[in-house]
Amino acid sequence: MSHALIERLGAMISGVKRVVAFTGAGVSAESGIPTYRGEGGVWNKYNPDIYASIDYFEKDPSYYWRFFSEVRLALLKTIKPNAAHEALAQLERAGKLSSIITQNIDGLHQDAGSRKVIELHGNTRDIYCTVCRLDYAFETLCDILDRNNPPLCPSCGGVLRPDIVFFGEGLPNRALAEASSEMQACDLVLAIGSTLSVQPAAGFPLIARERGAKFVIINKGPTVLDDYADLVIDGSAGDVLSKALISAKIK
Numbered sequence: 001m002s003h004a005l006i007e008r009l010g011a012m013i014s015g016v017k018r019v020v021a022f023t024g025a026g027v028s029a030e031s032g033i034p035t036y037r038g039e040g041g042v043w044n045k046y047n048p049d050i051y052a053s054i055d056y057f058e059k060d061p062s063y064y065w066r067f068f069s070e071v072r073l074a075l076l077k078t079i080k081p082n083a084a085h086e087a088l089a090q091l092e093r094a095g096k097l098s099s100i101i102t103q104n105i106d107g108l109h110q111d112a113g114s115r116k117v118i119e120l121h122g123n124t125r126d127i128y129c130t131v132c133r134l135d136y137a138f139e140t141l142c143d144i145l146d147r148n149n150p151p152l153c154p155s156c157g158g159v160l161r162p163d164i165v166f167f168g169e170g171l172p173n174r175a176l177a178e179a180s181s182e183m184q185a186c187d188l189v190l191a192i193g194s195t196l197s198v199q200p201a202a203g204f205p206l207i208a209r210e211r212g213a214k215f216v217i218i219n220k221g222p223t224v225l226d227d228y229a230d231l232v233i234d235g236s237a238g239d240v241l242s243k244a245l246i247s248a249k250i251k
Helices: 003-014 025-029 054-059 062-078 083-093 138-147 173-185 201-210 237-247
Strands: 019-023 097-102 117-119 122-129 160-164 188-192 214-219 231-234
Touching: 003 214, 003 231, 003 237, 019 083, 019 201, 054 062, 062 122, 062 138, 083 097, 083 237, 097 173, 117 173, 122 138, 173 201, 188 201, 201 214, 214 237
Parallel strands: 019 097, 019 188, 097 117, 188 214, 214 231
Antiparallel strands: 122 160
8 A cells, every 4th residue: 555545545534525435344354353244254254134034034943043142242341442433433523524424333433433334234223123123232232132133122022023124124214314415515435444345335436426525445456337437446444544545634
């Protein structure tokens, strides 16, 4: 990663009024959360058609909750925001970043202090009953899951589920509308830690690009939209963003 690329990114951030960040699994990976696809990805061990599909969840939710207990539960209790999360929160506090549009479901952007976070795929810490729709705190879910799989609603006995988008479900209309609006209004979009291959979410940066906004990709390895970007930086999201904010004199 060259110093010139960092300087160029810093200048791009300094030269605009409204930045939007689009974040993917690579950002969470820097906090120790395994990615889903690729080498070492979760779906190499767990079949997503069983463990992450709405059809299978409705048939037998214990499969999802077993996966959750084995892969996600301990992580969600201990994970912390990394330098990338902190840098984006800093950019928001400086008045440059208008929103984060994320494919991630771990809530780490909020933990870092970001306030305008549009979660395209929901949040795995938000729990509700599929029957009576009562909301439950993550800590309450953990207590229930210790005793029962699948976890059941103490109020009505319905199955609990996370407020995420399973395979086979559409993205939430409100999040889609908010994300589209943000892309229509920004001057610069930063696509961070995503291969930009999962549709329709990955198409959002192109909305901004097509209406004249600058488009920057920060990712370890190539993405399917590299040819459309004004700047591509191959590197750690936390390292790149931290250095770019210094270059941009963002405090």
